Amino acid sequence: MNHVLVTNAGYWSPLVWVAAFAIVTAIALLIRSRGEKGCRHGTEQSLPFFSGNEPTAGNIHASNLYWGFVHGLARHYRLLARAHSGVVNDYAFSLVVLAVVLMAALIVGGMA
Amino acid sequence: MIEGLLLRTALVPIIACAGILLGLLYRGLDRVLVARMQSRVGPPVTQPFRDVKKLLLKENIVPRDAVGWIFNSVPVIALSVTVLILLYLPFIGMEPVLEGHGDLILVIYLLLIPSLALVLGGFSSGSTYATVGAQREMVTMMSYEFPLAVASVSIAWIISAANPGIAAFSLGAIAMNPAWAAVGPLGLLGLALLLLTMLAVMPGELGVAPFDVAEAETEIAGGVLVEYSGRNLAMFYLADAVKAVVLGTIVIALFLPWGIAGSLGITGMAAVAADAIFYLVKLFIVIFVGSIFIRAAIARFRITQVVKAYWGYATFVSLLGLLLISLDMLSRLL
Known part of the structure; x- marks a missing residue:
C-alpha cells in the first residue's frame, strides 16, 4: 500500500507531502530561530507605517479583513439580522412560506 | 524500500540547503548584472548572504x-513550501527526490502557496499599503x-x-521525453511560443x-512587505531567492531537459558532475532571460498593464x- 492518489494522467501522495513539509518546515523554523526574537514594545515602531501622515479612517484591526464588505453591505446585513430573531415560530413560519412558494411554482410549472 | 526512504529523507535537508544557497548566489549575480547593465558598480555577489545575516540581527516588529x-x-x-517544490523537481540534473509522489499539477498548485502567503501576510499586517499590495498580488497571481x-x-499533452x-x-x-523531439515544424514553433510564455510568467x-x-x-x-522586518522578512527574502531557482528548474524540466554527459560520452560520477554543471549553466541562462534582463530593461507596469500583459498578450x-x-498533431494524423 503506497498511499498514492492516481488519476489517468497524474498522481499525488499526501502522506509523503505532509512528511516532507514537516521536514522543510523544521529547517525553516531552525533558520528563523537564529534571528532576533523580540522588539521594543509600546514604542512608535509598532504603529502601522503611513508615510508620516495621520491615518484618515482610523486604524482598522487586520482581523477585520472584510471590513469593506461589511461596511458596503451594511443594509443587507441589517435585514438578515432582523430576520434571525431566534424565535422558533418565526423560522417555522419562514419554512411554511417557502414550502408554499415552492409548491405554487411546481404546480404552475407542471400545468404549463 | 526502507533504505530508499531513508536516503530520500537524508537528501531533503541537503536539497533544502543547496536550494537556499543557490538562490542567494543567483540573487547576488542578479544584482551585480543589473547594476552593470545600468552602468553602476553594484554590490558584491555575496551581498544577499549579508542581507540575510543583517535581517536576522534586526528586531522582529509585529x-x-x-x-x-x-x-x-x-x-x-x-x-518551507518553496523549498518543498524543489523536492518534486529534477534539481541539479538529478531525478526528483520525491519522484513518483507528486507530479506537475501538484507543483503548479504548490506554486500558488508562497504568493498566497504573501497576500495573507499583507492583509494580516493591518497596514493600508500592505492591503493595497496584497490586492495587487492577488490580481497578478490570477493573471x-x-x-x-x-x-x-500543452507539454504534458x-x-x-x-x-x-x-x-x-x-x-x-x-524530463526523459523532451517535447521538442515529439513534434514537427509547426509544433516546434508552438513550443517556442510556450517557452516565451513561461519566460514571461517568470x-x-x-x-x-x-x-x-x-x-x-x-x-x-x-506594499505587502511594508510592515515586515527582521527574521520574518528574512524568511520572505529566502523564499524569493529559492523561488527563482524553482521557476528556473521548472522551465528547464519542461523545455530544456537534456543533459550533456551523453553527448560527451562521459559515464559514472563524472557524468553526474557534468550534468550538474550543465544544469547550473541552463539555470543561469533561464534566470537571466526570464528575470535579470527583463528587470533591467523595463520599468514597472501599472496594475492594469500587468493584467493586460498576462490576460491579453x-x-x-x-x-x-x-x-x-x-495543427501539428492533426497534420501527422492525416
Missing part, C-alpha cells in the same frame, strides 16, 4: 493592528495562472500523445520588475502555441 499568529507564520510557510497552465498542460500510457504529468517522464511569479506592482517601493512603500501567445501544436 505591528499593533496585526493578526500576530498569521503575520508570524506565513513567512515560514512561504519558505499569470492561465498562461502558465496552458504552457504546462504532447508527451502523452507521443508516449501512450505514460504518466504525462510526471516531471521525471517529461517575472510575475517572482514579483520583479516590470511586474513588481505588489511591492512597488516608490509607490506603496514596499501572454494568454494569446500561449493559446497560439497550443493551436500550432494541435
